[in-house]
Every structure is written in C-alpha cells, then in structure tokens.
C-alpha cells in the first residue's frame with residue numbers, strides 16, 4: 001500500500017529559482033536562504049526517506065491559466081509537464097514526470113469524496129512548482145521523484161477556505177492509502193509565508209505571526225484550519241494567503257512531528273519559511 | 282457553513298493599501314490581464330517592446346488602462362482591475378525583478394525599499410485595519 005511518510009512545506013519565491021539557475025547560491029544575499037535547505041537535502045537523500053512520489057500542492061501564477069478558466073482545485077494527470085515561460089524564458093529544469101496511475105486514482109477518489117477536482121492533462125508548471133523542487137533537490141539531470149501536481153487557486157477571490165484545503169488534504173491521504181502498490185509518498189505544501197506584492201502596503205512581513213503559524217503546524221492544527229481569509233490578508237499580507245496550501249499538506253498528515261525548520265527574511269519581498277514534518281500515527 | 286459573499290468582500294475594503302482581486306476587479310481587468318498573458322510568448326514580447334501603442338490596438342483595453350500600462354503605473358493598473366501576477370509579465374518583459382517593480386507602488390526608492398526588506402520588512406502595526414487604525 002502507498003503511504004504518506006512526510007510533509008514538507010516551503011515558500012516558492014521566484015528569486016530562489018533565479019539564485020539556483022544563475023549559480024548565485026554562495027553570494028552573501030543567497031547564502032542564508034539556501035543554508036536552511038542543507039538539512040533537508042541530506043535528509044531526503046537517505047534511502048529510507050527518499051520519496052517515490054511527491055504530491056506537490058502549489059498555485060499557478062497566471063502561467064498555465066489566465067482569466068479564461070479558473071479552477072478552484074485541480075490535479076495534473078498527464079504523463080509529464082514542462083516548465084512555463086513566465087516572461088523571462090522557461091526555467092532550465094528537467095521535465096516533471098507524473099505518476100499518472102496514482103494521479104488518476106487520487107482524482108477519482110477525491111471526486112467520489114465530493115471534492116470536484118478539475119483534471120488537467122495539458123499545462124506548463126511555473127515557479128510555484130519548480131522552485132520547491134530546485135530548493136530541495138538541487139540541479140539533478142532528472143528529478144529523483146515522480147510529481148503529482150495539485151493546483152489551488154489563490155489568485156482570484158473567493159478562494160477555497162483554509163478548512164476546505166485542510167479537508168482536501170484529509171481526502172488525499174485516504175486516497176493514497178487506498179492505492180494498491182507500495183510507494184513512499186510525500187506531500188509538499190508551497191507558497192507563503194507573509195508577503196505582499198501589491199499597493200502601498202507592499203513589503204509587509206509579520207515574523208511573529210509566521211512563527212506562530214510554524215509552531216501550530218504541530219501544536220495546534222485545529223486553530224490553523226479555522227483562520228479566515230481576512231486574517232491572512234491583514235496579518236500576513238495579500239500574498240500570505242498562499243499559506244492555505246500548507247493546510248492541504250497538513251490535512252494529509254496525522255500527528256506530525258517537526259524535524260526541521262528554516263525561516264529567513266527577506267527573500268525578495270517575502271518571508272521565507274520551510275518546515276519538514278514526519279507523519280505520525 | 283453559510284457564508285455571505287458581500288460580508289466576505291466588505292471586510293477586504295478595510296485593509297490599508299491593498300486591493301484584493303475580487304470578481305468585480307477580475308471583470309474590470311479581464312482584457313488587461315489577458316493582454317499581460319500574451320507576453321508569455323517571446324515573439325509577442327518582441328512586438329510589444331518594438332511598438333507598445335501598436336500592440337495595444339489589438340486589445341479591448343480601456344483608454345485609462347492603456348495609459349496606465351504605457352506609464353507602468355502599477356497602483357493605477359491594480360485599481361483598474363489588473364492583478365499583480367498578470368502584471369508581472371509586463372515588468373518581466375521590461376527586465377525588472379519583483380522587488381524593483383513592487384517598490385514602485387510604495388512611494389519609496391528601490392534602495393529604500395530594499396533596505397526596509399533587509400531590516401525585516403514593513404511592520405503590520407498600523408496597517409491591519411483602516412477602521413481600527415491598528
């Protein structure tokens with residue numbers, strides 16, 4: 001049987017991709033950003049931790065989808081996906097290979113469980129998906145795991161509530177556990193933490209709020225799932241709302257234990273957060 | 282749980298210096314944002330940079346939106362229904378980073394904005410709520 005063994009969350013700031021693609025990791029600005037991923041790189045390289053499949057929860061930033069179609073929850077079911085051209089050329093990263101059998105299995109189970117997923121067979125994937133892969137796997141010739149993309153709309157309001165995202169995670173967990181082959185599966189939540197990219201309030205960072213959010217991933221998940229959108233917007237900035245995607249990861253875990261945490265300000269306009277959670281029982 | 286869409290949206294108006302991308306803004310900015318999407322193709326970026334006015338002629342964008350685009354007035358573009366992830370295609374085509382483009386909306390120089398970020402970013406104190414001033 002397939003099993004979710006760990007949850008990994010990380011910001012997906014485009015600048016992290018720029019730092020890696022342009023070989024700037026050792027520059028003083030980037031060094032503290034990347035240092036926090038060293039632990040994770042070592043951890044995930046160990047055979048017992050290496051995932052066969054990563055269910056990667058991210059959002060599209062007006063790359064694969066414009067305003068013509070806005071799926072609230074979507075799942076990528078194609079064989080593979082390529083890196084999107086976001087206006088400065090596609091990131092030079094390996095093709096993203098899916099596990100289509102698992103992806104379709106999850107899609108079917110989610111829909112039967114009353115999550116009305118949009119099934120995507122053709123799309124390019126942007127920094128939301130590729131930056132976490134680069135931050136954690138570096139620059140391999142091929143990604144060491146298969147990737148099932150789960151896409152959440154966090155751009156056009158209303159977006160799904162945090163609690164709905166958490167319950168989506170719970171449903172993903174049930175679907176994975178029903179998959180009949182032995183797979184080590186991780187679920188990654190991406191985006192956040194506090195940041196605002198628009199208007200006179202741009203640059204907002206709320207370290208205290210972010211740290212409490214990181215604490216409560218293990219201490220008080222029930223509080224996190226009840227945070228209303230307006231609180232994210234006020235406290236963590238307009239783009240801090242991306243943290244609802246971490247709740248999909250959280251919902252797929254049971255009594256998680258914190259293994260590693262990284263928090264750094266600033267990465268571009270953003271408070272960078274990264275956490276590794278071991279799945280409990 | 283029953284949630285009322287009006288109450289949900291009214292609260293967004295109480296956040297200082299922030300325009301949440303609601304249905305109203307999405308409708309207003311539909312073609313503006315779709316124009317931005319067209320800049321994901323290298324051949325379109327080339328055509329846009331070669332003659333912006335000419336490129337805009339093909340799009341159902343209002344005169345106001347066109348003027349704001351030509352002026353790269355991002356606060357105005359947000360007010361006219363633009364969304365930052367769409368507008369990112371415009372500033373990326375200009376070769377600007379997120380920090381460079383975002384700083385133009387704050388009334389600060391890029392250097393001052395970068396210094397603020399390096400010092401921990403903008404504090405939420407005083408900019409959480411217009412009504413409550415906290």
Ligand SMILES: [Fe+2]
Pocket residue numbers: 012059061128191192242
């Ligand atoms: Fe994002």
